[in-house]
Amino acid sequence: MTAEILAPFLPRKHGSADDGLPEGVLGGRLARIDGPAKVTGAAAFSLEHRPEGLVYMALVRAPVAAGALTVDAEAARAAPGVVATLTPETFPALASASDWTGAPGPEGPWRPIGPEARWMGQPVAAVVAETWEEAAEAAALVRISGEDGAAFASDLHAPDAPEGFAMEPADIVWGDAEAALAGAETVIEATYRTPREHHVAIEPHGMIAQWDGDRLTIHEPSQWVDGMARAHAERFGIPFENVRIVSPYIGGGFGSKAMAYAWSALAIQAARDLGRPVKLALTRAQTFTALGGRAATRSTLRIGADAEGKLVGIDLNSASETSLDAIWPENPGPPASEMYAVPNFRARHRLVQVNSVTPGALRAPGESPGAFGLECAMDELAWALRMDPLSLRLKNYAETDPRSGKPWSTRRLREAFAAGAERFGWWDRPLAPRSMREGRELIGWGMASGAFPVINTPAEARVRIGTDGRAEVLSGGTEMGQGTYTILAQTAAEAIGLPAGAVSVRLGDSELPGAPVSGGSQLANLMTGAVMKAARAARDELVALALTHPASPLRDAGNDLEISGGRLRAPRDGGEGVSIADLFAATGAPGIDVMRDTLPEGSTAQDRFETFTTVTRMGRGANSPTASMSWIAHFAEVRVDEDFGTVRLSRLVSAVDAGRLYNPRLAESQVKGGAIMGIGMALLEEGVIDRRFGRAINDNLGDYLAPTQADVPGIEVIDVGVPDYDASALGGKAVGEIGIVGVAPAIANAVFHATGKRIRDLPITLEKVLETPAFA
């Protein structure tokens, strides 16, 4: 009985991850310190700045998906308030920016707009006017005529989609999957599809660009101020140092605000031409075509098992769509390779170029669609074997990384299974679908698991202790709702011995110390690491000042001092001690200011530049002796009204191993946020593409269905992680993206358990439930 097998893995402690730590140290449940400013409106977001002389830019988009365009801006130029029009004909030559690996772009001139449509909705011209309304009205006067009948490819799932090309370097192979499948007792084969999904961050994209001589300041929501500053600098031929990006707050990024999109060069160029600050705010509809969401994917899986359910082989043939302009793989291969102990494996991926904007990173790229195929296929295999789906997973538990053979740094997925199953009541689940019913609703229980890799990049941090006794943390790392401000305050407070409220944090400014992209779930680990180092150094300087300065009340009080609550004391001195402010007052010292980094010893200025502006220094590297991932198990209950096809999620229990949680309250919130996006992926979200035009028709928040509160049941997050000092300096793994991974298959599997209907293309909308026969 599997429940008993798992019993030793049940955590001794249940409930939230609250371990009673004070808020002012890492591990405490401090509420977001940026919360009050955000709920009162005091937090100024990038596009809320109003520099003097501001003018407004409106984009004009291609009305067709392909072919030569003629852009006539004459009427727009004459419209009231218009100060500039930007068209392919007149746009000056810029230089290509290097890509995110630092590889230089193509030689020769580069322009953000050209005379050829590559996708419908592509920005191809712009108008600048004294007011936004004038700019928008004039933009509507720009006449664009396209070629008639130019051929294009709309999307991956179109019946006439091109075959694409194999991405052979990404193949993952061990053993002989083909032979193993041929000899397997049971083989299931199925194809799973995920649609184009969009970020729909509540704050749309845009920027305010302003030149001062050859210095450029940009207010722009940015997950990566240094990386985007580099791209802007290269395009406009100015030194990196001359570009400042300011992005203290971000209204949701989810991967979509880490790149300097081509259209941003329109605003920067116009600001240079006009000598005035230019604001470009994308409309909601424009965010659907000016930047890419998650690429549509297709995964054909064959999984073979012996009679006992032991996997003998997995074969995955997958494809994802990309644009005509760039290669963006949304590859389900790696996630399929990391979950199960299987002796024979092959994953191959193809890329299919379609006439769309280049897709981008959307929370858990690859992992999220990858888990959908793999974890539904495992559920199908379990049913084919008449096995409990969790028991099948345990039978094939990967004790080491199946791909590299390395040990895991930590893998507490079994503990996640145990805790999640117990909380959910999984072991009461009848094996057969259509077994549970209440009134006219069928009830189903499904589960799935997922993983997300731990990566890391070095960073810098500056910590100041002021004469008022308060500390300040400074970093170019960014806050997009995940809690960076808060955990960095906790880090410095713990290191120095201050209450969290005595630490302020400045983030999101390329003038501040360097940080890599806030992406790949890496920022919390790398920034707490850098800030801990700097804050400890600041503490040491503070103690040295107190012990050695002639005017210090604590001079020669011992070899070290204790600092707590912002007061310094000699060890074992139970007295009041001396406040930091009094120490500075007594000594006349000007405060403390230290900068530290986590780069390798002897790093050069070029190393630093590449660390913060490319992804080349990211990762754990092939030389790492362990493989390191976060793990999650989701248990979902759905209620399906079969007459209507409507699916409602009624319970979700998510047990996560993300190593040490620096702030359990915020980490749980991140996992819930990811899970909510997973609910959308499972049941609601899809860019509905009209293949006759090659464009999504539901480009607004009313019609692109992201989950509302009413779609989200109470989500229970259970923390089963332990500090993993092999994964990161302070023991954390990856929190930001793991929450979404596996939610969609858990829900799809629950729908199968409720109805006997296996729906393999997302989202699971009501008409698919109506039209899919049971047990087909």
Add this chain to the structure above:
Amino acid sequence: MKNFDYIRPETAAEARDAAARPGARLLAGGTTLVDLARAGAETPDLVVDISRLAAAEPRLGAIEALEGEGGSGGETLRLGALVTMARAEADPTLRLAAPAVAQSLALAASPQIRNMATLGGNLLQRTRCPYFRDPAAFPSCNKRAPGSGCSALGGPWKGRAALGATASCVAAYPGDLAAALVAFDAVVEIAGPEGVRDLPVAGLFLTPLDAGSAARDTGLAPGEMIEGIRLPASAAAARSTYLKIRDRASYEFATVGVAAGLDLGPDGTVRDARIALTGVAPVPLRARAAEAALLGAPLTEEAAARAGRLAFAPDPAGPDSDAPDPGAARFKLTLGPRVVARALLTLGGLA
């Protein structure tokens, strides 16, 4: 957005005069007009703001019980055109007299929108057809630019009409409230240059065939303004429900919406039945054949299912012969009858 003139008249008469000017649009809650103007689907020359008119004309903002006007001896409820959706949905009299009407409001849009949107404006909301809403991307739209064609025909929009669509326009009427009002014989009070006239809510809306053009959604003439809605009391309205089916649990237009009411005799015989549909046709549809089939017999699963099928059967008298394929909305012909049946069973205590 095109520049426009803006006025805020002091009286309803002034507002109507202004609204009669070419290119004029009334602005109440703004939740439809502003949205469509931003999208470029509405380009008013003159915006006539009536949102504060109730100060001078209290009846526009009032909910009143009119004694002795009810069809079956009860009271008629009069809802001013400027009453917000939020206020109406919370009104205890309305909730008692016609639960379907209150529910149709509570299930619509979002609380923020319902706080702004008015009942008159709600009735006059235009289709959610994405091709109608995006003139820059889809120049062809007979509703927006008569004679230009229909971009939605043959497209993947599943919100389109499954019944009563024509090759000239497949847009569906999206509102919930109108269906509930149509079911219970509500009347709109319309004031205009020629005086005041009453029109059944069912007669307010025009199909492209009725109007001779997809461009015209209603029979309102320039300068006419809805000033109030009269909802007669009836036993069927008092025992009514609004069932709204959609993928998202909130903040989504109806894939299929059904307002239904029943009056059951002491022996369980159906004495009166009301069924109206939204989200499935160019206008809110009263399902009279389905209603008639229920009368005089007890409500059973089978009777409810049959009523559902009748509600979605092509109208033999209607000009459906040249109706285009229901395309992406074909599933509504399967779903819709079940929604009708469930609404009836709920009312009969059989669900």
